[in-house]
Amino acid sequence: MTKKPVQLTPQGFEKIKEELRHLVEVKRQQISDNMGNAIADGDLRESAAYDEARMEQSANEARIADLEEIVHRAVVVEAKAGEAEVARLGASLVLEDTGGQRVTYQLVGTHEADILDNRISDESPLGRELLGKRSGDRINFSMGRTKTEYTVLEVRLD
Numbered sequence: 001m002t003k004k005p006v007q008l009t010p011q012g013f014e015k016i017k018e019e020l021r022h023l024v025e026v027k028r029q030q031i032s033d034n035m036g037n038a039i040a041d042g043d044l045r046e047s048a049a050y051d052e053a054r055m056e057q058s059a060n061e062a063r064i065a066d067l068e069e070i071v072h073r074a075v076v077v078e079a080k081a082g083e084a085e086v087a088r089l090g091a092s093l094v095l096e097d098t099g100g101q102r103v104t105y106q107l108v109g110t111h112e113a114d115i116l117d118n119r120i121s122d123e124s125p126l127g128r129e130l131l132g133k134r135s136g137d138r139i140n141f142s143m144g145r146t147k148t149e150y151t152v153l154e155v156r157l158d
Contacts, residue, residue, distance in 0.1 A: 005075040007122070009090045012112035013076045020067040023060055031057045070111055077109075085155040087133045089122050094154040102153070107131070 008016070031053055038050035077089040087093055092106045106119045107130060113121040120127045129139050130152075137152045 007109040092156045095150040
């Protein structure tokens with residue numbers, strides 16, 4: 001079974017590779033040191049420190065496996081300046097609602113999304129709605145009972 005590619009911006013790809021490097025080179029050593037200290041303390045049958053280190057090791061190795069899979073399946077999508085300014089992965093969009101409130105979102109891959117940083121997935125409902133939009137386009141977006149109309153003021157390919 002072939003798994004689908006994971007689309008990432010260049011910045012997101014580098015961030016994932018850096019996290020992977022940190023977990024492999026730094027975190028593994030820290031966990032190993034913690035386990036060594038717990039072993040040196042003696043009886044492992046009732047060692048909370050050893051049990052905690054083993055659980056931490058398990059979680060770290062699971063995250064490493066996840067990140068390695070993402071890197072293996074990654075397709076880095078670069079937004080090229082100078083191309084037609086159409087919303088796609090990596091693009092930043094300035095939106096204005098009917099009340100005059102402005103917000104800027106960046107379209108990113110699912111593994112890079114962070115709503116607190118206004119980075120929305122291209123697979124999210126709003127992200128799917130924004131894909132392919134140009135400056136001046138309008139969208140109607142519903143989230144539950146809330147309906148909002150946005151006008152795309154600007155599409156930037158940073």
